[in-house]
Amino acid sequence: MLSFTINPAIFPIPIQAPIPVRLRHLCASATAENRLVWAEQSACREGDGKMDRELAVAVKAVQIACTLCQKVQEALLLPAGQNGSLKTSKDDRSPVTVADWAVQATVSWVLSQCFGEEHTSIIAEEDESALCASESTPLLDSVVSSVNRCLTEAPRYGLIGPENELQRHEIVELIGRCNSQGGPKGRFWVLDPVDGTLGFVRGDQYAIALALIEDGEVVLGVLGCPNYPMKKEWLNYHQRYYRLMSKLSPPAFGAWHKGCVLYARKGGGQAWMQPLLDPSQVFDLEKSARVIQVSSVSDPASATFCEPVEKANSSHLFTAGLVDTVGVRKQPLRVYSMVKYAAVARGHAEIFMKFARAGYKEKVWDHAAGVVIIEEAGGVVTDARGSPLDFSKGIYLEGLDRGIIACSGALLHRRIIEAVDASWDSSNL
Numbered sequence: 001m002l003s004f005t006i007n008p009a010i011f012p013i014p015i016q017a018p019i020p021v022r023l024r025h026l027c028a029s030a031t032a033e034n035r036l037v038w039a040e041q042s043a044c045r046e047g048d049g050k051m052d053r054e055l056a057v058a059v060k061a062v063q064i065a066c067t068l069c070q071k072v073q074e075a076l077l078l079p080a081g082q083n084g085s086l087k088t089s090k091d092d093r094s095p096v097t098v099a100d101w102a103v104q105a106t107v108s109w110v111l112s113q114c115f116g117e118e119h120t121s122i123i124a125e126e127d128e129s130a131l132c133a134s135e136s137t138p139l140l141d142s143v144v145s146s147v148n149r150c151l152t153e154a155p156r157y158g159l160i161g162p163e164n165e166l167q168r169h170e171i172v173e174l175i176g177r178c179n180s181q182g183g184p185k186g187r188f189w190v191l192d193p194v195d196g197t198l199g200f201v202r203g204d205q206y207a208i209a210l211a212l213i214e215d216g217e218v219v220l221g222v223l224g225c226p227n228y229p230m231k232k233e234w235l236n237y238h239q240r241y242y243r244l245m246s247k248l249s250p251p252a253f254g255a256w257h258k259g260c261v262l263y264a265r266k267g268g269g270q271a272w273m274q275p276l277l278d279p280s281q282v283f284d285l286e287k288s289a290r291v292i293q294v295s296s297v298s299d300p301a302s303a304t305f306c307e308p309v310e311k312a313n314s315s316h317l318f319t320a321g322l323v324d325t326v327g328v329r330k331q332p333l334r335v336y337s338m339v340k341y342a343a344v345a346r347g348h349a350e351i352f353m354k355f356a357r358a359g360y361k362e363k364v365w366d367h368a369a370g371v372v373i374i375e376e377a378g379g380v381v382t383d384a385r386g387s388p389l390d391f392s393k394g395i396y397l398e399g400l401d402r403g404i405i406a407c408s409g410a411l412l413h414r415r416i417i418e419a420v421d422a423s424w425d426s427s428n429l
């Protein structure tokens with residue numbers, strides 16, 4: 001193993017870390033002295049060389065996006081009037097914030113810098129149209145300042161920031177460039193810049209989800225969960241009934257969450273978790289990464305299941321019937337965003353189910369990263385008839401049958417599929 005320091009002029013913290021040579025060469029750019037600056041590829045472990053580079057870049061991009069979101073969420077939670085123009089709603093009345101656009105621009109920039117714009121196709125949730133309206137100028141200026149503030153920190157994440165601040169038109173172009181439609185052939189990055197925006201604006205759970213699809217298969221996934229709590233029970237923290245039942249005094253905001261970044265590469269056989277990079281700390285992300293695994297619980301009476309918070313997004317009534325049939329006794333964990341996938345991958349829940357109303361089309365960015373992480377952590381994710389989710393048909397999960405079921409193991413999974421079969425006709429989904 002070789003160790004090396006990186007030019008302190010670029011990286012303020014000499015990084016003496018045993019880095020296998022092949023894991024380096026993450027992302028380089030010619031500097032003024034025409035020297036290549038290598039950012040160490042600390043984000044992933046020994047690998048077969050395939051996907052290491054993509055995974056390392058993706059983890060760093062999500063780490064830097066987590067910091068950006070934390071700053072915006074704190075500002076959003078300031079008393080009204082102090083938080084300026086940080087959010088609005090889209091035509092479908094769903095919320096969108098400065099963080100959604102700023103993360104999409106930042107990740108778009110990082111991927112294009114590291115892999116070349118011409119080689120980078122991105123499917124992402126947001127588009128630039130709402131930003132371009134004249135009345136949105138304050139919003140656009142907030143996005144521009146968030147992105148530039150975030151990218152000045154790039155070297156701390158082993159990335160190279162832009163030589164000059166990005167301008168409005170560059171930010172709009174970076175967001176608009178994420179307009180790939182996906183499909184059965186080729187490579188597409190899939191980004192949900194803020195999943196669970198509703199949870200985000202409410203100061204609760206949300207996730208940054210980045211995945212890579214190659215020829216219709218999800219080959220890697222990264223899930224940033226900045227508000228993931230220190231205690232799994234607190235996943236429910238902001239739910240009224242939990243507070244009533246738990247009689248816990250609400251911990252000070254920011255004192256209860258730990259945050260984490262989960263990642264996995266298809267076929268890698270393991271899923272990993274890093275802590276959030278805290279810019280005020282100096283620690284080696286590589287050393288602090290650890291393997292995560294799904295729970296070994298298979299007895300429904302001991303199992304925890306999680307589902308979306310909004311009953312408009314998933315039928316709480318139908319899942320209540322299912323879990324009763326299967327014998328799950330615990331109250332559901334209702335959690336915003338793909339943090340539900342993270343809870344199953346970390347072994348904090350055994351089941352995640354989502355049964356959207358008929359006609360709703362699930363998007364690939366709401367699931368791709370979570371699916372590969374749960375699978376590599378030892379779990380299983382299918383539709384409610386037991387078929388794998390199909391990521392080869394563009395931006396939607398076409399052909400999805402009824403709902404999504406993610407489980408820590410085959411036994412629980414089979415019992416839920418059987419329960420769906422037995423009760424589907426009587427449901428009005």
Ligand SMILES: Nc1ncnc2c1ncn2[C@@H]1O[C@H](COP(=O)(O)OS(=O)(=O)O)[C@@H](OP(=O)(O)O)[C@H]1O
Pocket residue numbers: 094125192194195196197198199307308309310311312313314335336337338356357360363366
């Ligand atoms: N009606 C309906 N049915 C099903 N799903 C919907 C629906 N509306 C929205 N969405 C998508 O769900 C994403 C949020 O999923 P969650 O699991 O966080 O739902 S919930 O907020 O916990 O209820 C949310 O993702 P974000 O927009 O990224 O927050 C939406 O893409």
Ligand SMILES: [Mg+2]
Pocket residue numbers: 094095125197
């Ligand atoms: Mg949205």
Ligand SMILES: [Mg+2]
Pocket residue numbers: 192194195196365366
């Ligand atoms: Mg989403």
Ligand SMILES: [Mg+2]
Pocket residue numbers: 100125192193194195196197
């Ligand atoms: Mg989103």
